[in-house]
Amino acid sequence: MTNQENPILQVNSIYKDFISRGLTRKGASVFHALQNVSFELAGKQTYALVGESGSGKSTTGRIICALEKPTTGSIVFEGNNYTDYSPSLLRERIRGNIQMVFQDPFSALNPRKAVGNAIVEALEIQKIGDSRSDRLDMAVDMIERVGLSSKQIDRFPHQFSGGQLQRVNIARALVVRPKILILDESVSALDVSVQAQVLNLLQDLKEEFSLSYLFITHDLSVVRFIADRIGVLRKGELVEEGTVEQIFGNPRTDYTRNLLGSIPLPDPRRHQLMAA
Numbered sequence: 001m002t003n004q005e006n007p008i009l010q011v012n013s014i015y016k017d018f019i020s021r022g023l024t025r026k027g028a029s030v031f032h033a034l035q036n037v038s039f040e041l042a043g044k045q046t047y048a049l050v051g052e053s054g055s056g057k058s059t060t061g062r063i064i065c066a067l068e069k070p071t072t073g074s075i076v077f078e079g080n081n082y083t084d085y086s087p088s089l090l091r092e093r094i095r096g097n098i099q100m101v102f103q104d105p106f107s108a109l110n111p112r113k114a115v116g117n118a119i120v121e122a123l124e125i126q127k128i129g130d131s132r133s134d135r136l137d138m139a140v141d142m143i144e145r146v147g148l149s150s151k152q153i154d155r156f157p158h159q160f161s162g163g164q165l166q167r168v169n170i171a172r173a174l175v176v177r178p179k180i181l182i183l184d185e186s187v188s189a190l191d192v193s194v195q196a197q198v199l200n201l202l203q204d205l206k207e208e209f210s211l212s213y214l215f216i217t218h219d220l221s222v223v224r225f226i227a228d229r230i231g232v233l234r235k236g237e238l239v240e241e242g243t244v245e246q247i248f249g250n251p252r253t254d255y256t257r258n259l260l261g262s263i264p265l266p267d268p269r270r271h272q273l274m275a276a
């Protein structure tokens with residue numbers, strides 16, 4: 001593996017406990033959502049985080065994106081430990097560099113806001129651009145780069161298909177020029193043919209903007225095409241880690257073998273699209 005000496009992101013022994021409070025003090029219980037999770041994301045690479053539902057994938061993504069704090073452990077971006085940054089320091093140093101795209105393209109956008117405004121707003125929050133027209137230009141540019149038309153900028157979320165709307169979400173994430181994009185099941189809700197198109201787009205954008213991806217998914221058939229390394233989460237623990245070749249060629253745990261075993265037989269149409 002190249003580039004591992006100089007990772008863009010380091011996740012160091014993350015633990016995350018959720019405390020569910022019962023009606024009485026006695027009823028409170030602690031749920032260990034993540035336990036001792038450590039991995040590194042190398043620059044310009046794709047790290048896939050896989051595992052069954054509830055294994056802690058989204059929690060890991062949210063902690064890296066600083067939407068939640070770990071109970072213990074640290075996260076380091078380009079050598080800086082940002083685990084305990086204040087909200088203003090996070091906004092200044094991390095939010096613009098680490099962006100996230102979620103599974104449901106509709107709920108991620110305000111239904112009453114034209115998509116162009118949603119993109120402009122992302123720039124405003126990061127204080128990028130000198131004027132509204134400057135920011136609008138950047139929004140138009142990014143809308144076109146994700147394969148939509150500048151004419152669509154005034155439209156509202158309900159006027160788009162799921163795949164188109166996920167392109168809008170990608171544009172909104174990328175317009176602030178992050179270095180890391182966390183994709184949490186970002187293509188899982190899309191039809192298979194649309195999924196392939198969006199995956200191809202993500203591969204192109206990764207090259208164009210020198211991005212590093214954390215690709216969260218339960219779908220291992222997708223991982224094979226896009227990942228460099230894979231981490232396998234099971235009940236909050238990283239049970240296996242390696243290159244795509246290692247994990248697919250020589251899975252070490254029954255859990256991983258089962259995940260791989262649940263891959264549906266290849267759909268020839270999908271391969272054609274992936275190659276397109």
Ligand SMILES: Nc1ncnc2c1ncn2[C@@H]1O[C@H](COP(=O)(O)OP(=O)(O)OP(=O)(O)O)[C@@H](O)[C@H]1O
Binds near residue numbers: 018054055057
């Ligand atoms: N805010 C919270 N409070 C309590 N428990 C939570 C909270 N967020 C997540 N959990 C629990 O932590 C565990 C891990 O959740 P997480 O959403 O990270 O799983 P996941 O791997 O993303 O699953 P899925 O594939 O279904 O999206 C789950 O059991 C979930 O119920």
Ligand SMILES: [Mg+2]
Binds near residue numbers: 057058059
């Ligand atoms: Mg999840």
